[in-house]
Amino acid sequence: MIRKLLSVVTLGALASSVSAENLLDMYQQALEHDPIYRAGIAQHDADKEVYDQALAFLLPTLDLELSHTQTYQKIISTDNPIQSLRDSTDYPTNELNLSLTQSIFSYSNWAAFSQAKQDVKGVAAELEGVRQELMLRVATAYFSVLKRRDTYLGINAEVKSLEQVNEFVKTQAANGLARKTDALDAEARLLQAQARKIEVGNSLRDSLQGLYEITGYIPPDMATLGEELILVKPDPFQVESWLASAQKNNPSIIAKQSALESAREDIRSQKGGHYPELDLVANYNITEVNGTLFDGKSEIETADVMLRLKIPIYAGGSVSSRVRETESLYHKSRNELEQTWRQTSRETHDAFTGVTSSISKVEALKKSVEAYESAVDFKEQSFESGVATSITVLDAVRDLFIARTEYSAARYDYLYNHLRLKRAVGTLTEFDLQQINNTLQGKEVPTDLSVLDEDLEISRLMLY
Numbered sequence: 001m002i003r004k005l006l007s008v009v010t011l012g013a014l015a016s017s018v019s020a021e022n023l024l025d026m027y028q029q030a031l032e033h034d035p036i037y038r039a040g041i042a043q044h045d046a047d048k049e050v051y052d053q054a055l056a057f058l059l060p061t062l063d064l065e066l067s068h069t070q071t072y073q074k075i076i077s078t079d080n081p082i083q084s085l086r087d088s089t090d091y092p093t094n095e096l097n098l099s100l101t102q103s104i105f106s107y108s109n110w111a112a113f114s115q116a117k118q119d120v121k122g123v124a125a126e127l128e129g130v131r132q133e134l135m136l137r138v139a140t141a142y143f144s145v146l147k148r149r150d151t152y153l154g155i156n157a158e159v160k161s162l163e164q165v166n167e168f169v170k171t172q173a174a175n176g177l178a179r180k181t182d183a184l185d186a187e188a189r190l191l192q193a194q195a196r197k198i199e200v201g202n203s204l205r206d207s208l209q210g211l212y213e214i215t216g217y218i219p220p221d222m223a224t225l226g227e228e229l230i231l232v233k234p235d236p237f238q239v240e241s242w243l244a245s246a247q248k249n250n251p252s253i254i255a256k257q258s259a260l261e262s263a264r265e266d267i268r269s270q271k272g273g274h275y276p277e278l279d280l281v282a283n284y285n286i287t288e289v290n291g292t293l294f295d296g297k298s299e300i301e302t303a304d305v306m307l308r309l310k311i312p313i314y315a316g317g318s319v320s321s322r323v324r325e326t327e328s329l330y331h332k333s334r335n336e337l338e339q340t341w342r343q344t345s346r347e348t349h350d351a352f353t354g355v356t357s358s359i360s361k362v363e364a365l366k367k368s369v370e371a372y373e374s375a376v377d378f379k380e381q382s383f384e385s386g387v388a389t390s391i392t393v394l395d396a397v398r399d400l401f402i403a404r405t406e407y408s409a410a411r412y413d414y415l416y417n418h419l420r421l422k423r424a425v426g427t428l429t430e431f432d433l434q435q436i437n438n439t440l441q442g443k444e445v446p447t448d449l450s451v452l453d454e455d456l457e458i459s460r461l462m463l464y
Helices: 002-012 023-033 035-047 049-056 107-174 180-215 239-249 251-274 318-384 390-425 430-437 449-462
Strands: 061-074 088-105 221-223 277-290 297-310 444-446
Touching (some): 023 430, 107 221, 107 430
Antiparallel strands (some): 088 277
């Protein structure tokens, strides 16, 4: 009875689907709607402008200035017999000034330009890190929903089976074929399972909201793993090879290396405050005066070219202070790089071990499920023949559902650890998601929150 019910309930909760949303669909959705990723793109676009800003100090600047002045003149006193004390005039002056400045030598500007190139390299690495982290966050949220959904389906099936057992034991007890304590125990286990169902249901709702937080979307159905999952060890199977790859490819390490080089160039830029600067300055000026009391109308054109050498002598110690500041920041960047490398090394080791251990765990739990299924069959037969008690059967049913839940979670953890290893190394791409997506050939998982809430409300009412 119980064994058949388990099969019917579990399979009945899953309907075949060819249109369910999959992992790649969720990733594409997140690319457009994840606030963290979109903020990362905006930050990247803002930070990379430092290159153009630094380049601008090496390029010429051209300024055009136009002015119009209205002048009023009146003679107050004069020794010129030609002029009258009553003479006055009102005249305009128009002026055009075109100025060109080109830096010929500035150690600080060239060092700042080199610094900007390192900064751009760093922000590109940071954006790549944000993109890879998005893949991992989507996979985490997606697998979290599936794992908790499987747990929910399992506990739901357990509740239904316990309801059947409870009714059966009650009938047996009423007919004197079972003890009253067996009936009370069956009822207690049913109530415990209903309470766990509510707890698991709330966790499932939270996981769905977590997926919505990233994608802005809760799909009506989600693709799950098929029955067969090929377990593949990391290739190469030496953690040292993965560590070497991480040192070259991890975006966080690349960003910190660029930050270190940027700090080095910043020191050079500040030291440039001690060095002379040479500029070329060219001016072109036209001044038009439309008559004064003393002169007639005039138009003057002036052009000049100047080499301007600026030699710093003393700036109150500010340059030396800024040099010391940037040297300290350089040491800070160097230590941050070392910390990032150590963290990456730890994460790579952990992810590598996670893949290998999850393979063993999946294989062991698969055998465990098979063993528990056989145990349930055997104990059910023993119970029906009067050899075993209902408590023995209930324990076996509970253990079977726990094993199934752990087996399902271990399979998703195996896939997640593969992605985590690629993320730690810095080589996670959409192709990796596609490969995992190809394994999602199982039954669909409905995710209708209204149905979930209705089911949970029924369970709550049954507790009272």
